[in-house]
Amino acid sequence: MEYIYAALLLHAAGKEINEENLKAVLSAAGVEVDEARVKALVAGLEGVDIEEAIANAAMPVAAAPAPAAAEASGGEEKKEEEKKEEKKEDDTAAVAGLAALFG
Structure with a gap:
């Protein structure tokens, strides 16, 4: 989960999501970096519009009927x-x- 959070943090900061930046964020957070997971995440996010993915993942809150x-x-x-x-x-x-x- 921390790998995804690191990618979202980089996205929110307007930084490029690449192996070097992910490793830096994870190391700063005290996470032991797994090279294979970093590479897989970067490859998996290639071509993905994160803003669109977040918007589609957010579930609308339905108002309770009065x-x-x-x-x-x-x-x-x-x-x-x-x-x-x-x-x-x-x-x-x-x-x-x-x-x-x-x-």
Whole structure:
């Protein structure tokens, strides 16, 4: 993964992605450089438009649908009740666990 990050860093800095630059970035990061992996990455990125690849890889975030007004008011009350019940159960379990420590 660090090899890809190094290539992306070089791209973001506007530097050429070549073996020498990749080795320099990886060495600066304290990564032991594997010559074969560097060569394979440079060869694999040859002719690739990185900006386009990033744009195609990014997944759009879908907005959650807004609940209807009637559902929203009723749903909030139910959520509050559920939270209160969960908190009571958690408190009871914690007290029971502590009591078990002291016999």
